[in-house]
Each structure stands twice: as structure tokens, then as C-alpha cells.
Amino acid sequence: MDTLIPQENAESTIPIRDSTDILKARHRARELAAALRLGSADQTRLATAVSELTRNVLQYAGEGECRIINASSDHEVYIQVVVEDHGPGIPDIELAMRDGYSTSGGLGAGLPGVQRLMDEFHLTSRPGYTCLMIAMKRPRALSF
Numbered sequence: 001m002d003t004l005i006p007q008e009n010a011e012s013t014i015p016i017r018d019s020t021d022i023l024k025a026r027h028r029a030r031e032l033a034a035a036l037r038l039g040s041a042d043q044t045r046l047a048t049a050v051s052e053l054t055r056n057v058l059q060y061a062g063e064g065e066c067r068i069i070n071a072s073s074d075h076e077v078y079i080q081v082v083v084e085d086h087g088p089g090i091p092d093i094e095l096a097m098r099d100g101y102s103t104s105g106g107l108g109a110g111l112p113g114v115q116r117l118m119d120e121f122h123l124t125s126r127p128g129y130t131c132l133m134i135a136m137k138r139p140r141a142l143s144f
Contacts, residue, residue, distance in 0.1 A: 014054075014066045016085075022054045025066040029081060032070055036077045038138060045117045046079060046136050052110050053083040053132055061087020061130065072140070080120075080135040090125040097123075 012032075014025045029050040033043040050066065057064035064085030071078040090096050099112045115121040120135035 010070045012068045014068070016054050016057045016064045016066055016083075019058065021066075022051055022058065025054045025068070026051045028068050029079070032068060032079060033136070036070070036072060036079070038077060038079075038136075042136060042138065046081075049114045049117045049134055050081055050083075052114050053081070053134070056110060057083060057085045057087070061085035071135075075140055076137055077140055078135060078137045080133065082131065082133050084129070084131045086128055087130060089127045089130055090123070093123060093125060 012028050014021055014028060016022070016025065026047045030043045030047040033046050038046075050068075054064075054066050057066075062085075064083060064087070067082045067084075069080040069082070071080050096111055097115070111123070114132075114134060118134040119137050120133070122133040124131045
């Protein structure tokens with residue numbers, strides 16, 4: 001597995017086709033967060049969100065793609081993750097975003113939980129296409 005180099009505007013794409021790809025995406029997200037010197041709690045938040053979204057791709061669409069983007073600047077650490085698939089779509093986004101709602105018999109904490117973990121959360125879905133964009137942003141630590 002290649003290593004993410006924390007360059008601004010660097011992007012890593014992970015095809016999501018089986019459960020090992022969930023681990024790859026999770027690892028790459030955590031690796032970038034660590035390279036950008038985010039704390040362990042933020043690294044875990046990001047990895048958890050990526051795990052949930054990529055697991056959803058496998059469960060509901062069968063396959064998709066996860067892009068992890070370092071969009072940081074001199075003043076801000078900004079990690080953006082875009083997860084896309086061409087599955088059936090989410091028929092009722094408002095319902096899917098309610099705590100406790102699940103179509104798979106789970107706890108129904110997935111998408112609402114990801115939204116709470118991230119600083120940005122955007123969901124677009126229609127039959128044949130779902131795209132979730134999440135982002136974590138933190139002020140860049142000053143070095144003296």
C-alpha cells in the first residue's frame with residue numbers, strides 16, 4: 001500500500017469492492033490525519049466516519065469509490081472525503097438521517113453519527129447514484 005504524502009491538494013482514491021477496501025480507506029484517512037498532526041481523537045473520528053461510509057457502499061451498492069483529499073492551507077488542516085456509488089440510492093434522505101432509523105436492522109446511528117463526527121457533511125442521492133462529502137477542518141498548529 002502506498003503512503004499518503006501530506007501535500008496540499010493531494011488526493012488518494014480507493015476503489016471499494018470488498019471488506020479489505022474498508023480497512024484500506026480507514027487506514028489512509030487515519031494516516032493522512034496523523035501526518036497532518038491531528039490528535040488521536042480526530043484521527044479516530046475521521047477513521048470511524050470513513051469506515052461507516054465505505055461499509056454502507058458495500059452493504060447497499062456493492063461497490064464504489066472513496067477519495068481522500070488533503071485540501072489544507074497554511075492556516076488550516078482540511079481533510080475532505082468523498083464517497084460515491086452507483087447503487088439504488090437513498091429513497092428518503094430525511095428519514096435516513098434520523099437517529100434510530102435503519103433499513104438493515106442495525107442501530108440506525110450510521111449517517112447521523114457520521115454527521116456529528118464531521119465538520120462538514122453533504123449528501124446527494126438519487127436512483128443510481130449516491131455521493132457523500134465529509135470534511136474535518138482544524139486550525140493549523142503554530143510552530144515557534
